[in-house]
Amino acid sequence: MRTSIITSVLSAVTAVYGYADPMACTGVCTNAHDPALIRRDDGTYYRFSTGGKIAIHSAPSITGPWTYKGAAIPAGSKINLKGKDDLWAPDVTKVADTYYLYYSVSSFGVQDSAIGVATSTNLDTWTDHGATGIASSAGKNYNAIDGALYWDGSKFVMSFGSFWSDIFSVGMANPPLNTSGSATTPIAFKPEGEHAQEGAFIAKNGNYHYLFFSVGKCCGFDANRPAKGAEYKIQVCRSTSATGGFVDQAGKKCTEGGGTTVLESHGFVYGPGGQGVFYDPKLGPVLYYHYVDTRIGYADGQKKFGVNAINFSSGWPVV
Template identity: 25%
Template sequence: MRKLNLLFILALIVGLTTACKENGTGPNGNGGGDNGGEDEPYTGLYEDFYGPTYADDYTPLASWSSRSQWNLANVHDPTVVKDGEYFYMYQTDASYGNAHQGHGHYPSRRSRDLVNWEYREAVFDEAPAWVKDSLNNIRANMDPALPPIDNPRYGFWAPHVTKVGNTYRLYYSVVVTNPILGNDDTEYWTERAFIGLAESNDLSSNNWEDKGMVIHSVADGRETYTRNGGNDWSGYFKFNAIDPSYVVTPEGEHWLIYGSWHSGLAAVEVNPETGKPDELNDLEDFGVRIAGRGNVNSNRWQGLEAPEIIYNEDTGYYYLFLAYDELAVAYNTRVARSRNVTGPYYGIDGGNVTAGAEAYPILTHPYKFYGHHGWVGISHGSVFEDPASGKWYYSSQGRLPRDINGINASNAVMMGQVREIYWTEDGWPVVAPERYADVPDTTITEEDMVGTWEEIILRYQYQTMQTSYYITLNEDNTVEGQITGTWAFDEESQTLTINDVELIVDSAWDWEASPRRTTITYAGINSSGRSVWGKKVDN
């Protein structure tokens, strides 16, 4: 299979090279000028803007002693909020080579511009004591009662930061990885997860007051805690208490959103004063399902997680962002929307995501532009607004692909990524094709559109990177290359239309170019509900 893939790639490169020569451009994106056949280098939108230069392969700086140089290196499951002049980011305990171990839990960093990030200390020095107490109280009250676990093993995953009034709340996940029982050769599910809460009035201080448990994974009695071998992909818990997020409705209701795999994603109303449910006595107290995947009534191992809901007052919709599939390679981001915080949530194709339909649009997906290894594992997004500008952003980790020559365990290289979110005319979000670099906004003209572009359609293919192809926008408003047809540009709305697909245009930083430079990008959604990404590579 690898040999066939290699032959396909070689054939594709040859084909693209031939096509680009016919269009007057080389495969490196240089333009064919009128200077006697010599190529003129593409200088981009601005010649005097100097953006980020730090390498995507940060392994030489991955150690703990180099953390002051990390910037966005070693980021996983980020959550972002703004306090004063700074954006603050918190994350899962994860790093290349486990450099973070022994240095606290839920690492943090901050930035003034979303580009240059300062690493700071972790939120907690040690595991909160309440986790062990809560775990063993639950075990003692099970039927039959289970013995206490004296030394639980923990995972510290996926926090979420939000501002409520003048207080910042940090919801965090603690997973107990011990088996429910482990005294014989029987296979058991691992123990439950917990969501806790800490609060701070000043993020610059990094002082947090722990408020204890909010909610925990709940069993609904449909399964025992034994597994039928390693291929038993059912699930003991109904809702898995990880991946929290938080939303406040215009009516003043406060909702905790959470869940991962198992039986879907949940929303539970919480007390605005405490940030917690008032009761956790009955199954209904743990919330209602807002999204599933497949047959939600029988499938207890659904490949979705990391729910985050925002309310957009301009459109009047709640938007549910969620991650699909495994996180190492296949991870991709979807979105659905509803007029009600608990749903039902519908995709752009009308599918009922609450009832198990696949969510569309696809906002991120493993992809590769020319000249770079590309990115995989791009999901578990944090969606946040800059109150000063009113712009929306998407932040997540991206992983390098597997088996890159010269990089040991390349798929464990996790680079934090921040991308701008644009809103289509009919109220759907799309994510920028290039990472944010604070390139100055400018009015792009129709003349700027003329030239060669790389385009990617984010079609869904499990553990498969979507690769770019070339198209040319000609001066006579025709399109050549992989796509043919016509194009038009509306300077007032900064919208490019290629055939019948409307695309939002913006100035950007070409991270794949060597050397990097400014460029123009576009992003939109095609009639199939897949994101379309493009960047200009030729004058």
């Protein structure tokens, strides 16, 4: 009876807001900008985030208690660009017995950017290898940040990009320390406004590859909040190929502005984004992301770690 009551209450809350609230989080739940999530074989969860030369947190459960473990790349990146000591947007993947941590070297508003990689066998200590071969400079139609590795069943693909002409993909070698070639493929673009689209992450479910991404204004909400609806939110397109043909739920091409909203501001949750998808052995697929908890504050350093279960039963992810 108690379970039925709780389920009914949660259903009512979801009906009001349109989205379920994030799962409970304990320990260090802030310091979570652009999170990357993985679970070690012993059951320990690890979270990596922008800043602090890629901050590491670990926990016995996906909901915590999260503990700060230090910097993944304490000496800064080998990539000699401005921003080598302020690394962004980590992505972590296990390939065979090795963990690969991708990160961005850049600074706000410029295209002098590159995606680097570090490796580890335990998630605690990392060896920086520097450049992956994905880089950009003024005049290119993309910005080389927000890399996320994906295995499509036959090859490694890296999605990346932010603003300019938005999101692209490039093939990666096996093992995925470097690109397998120089050709890049556009996979998503918002033609309107500032082309504010970034943080791509591809996940497989059923017969489809789902391209999740963030759109809107990401940062500095404590100083200047955008018009309602223009803040960060999470959208998705899908395709039977991991390298193109993505469309939203209405059939609009992702390269022509398509995108079905998965999660946006609601209740105390403001500006969710910087997302990824993790297949948890107990919970199934979950969406993880950062968000502003309006009950705490709007500063970038106060952004919290959010996790929600995803239901794909309709063919589209529902939080």
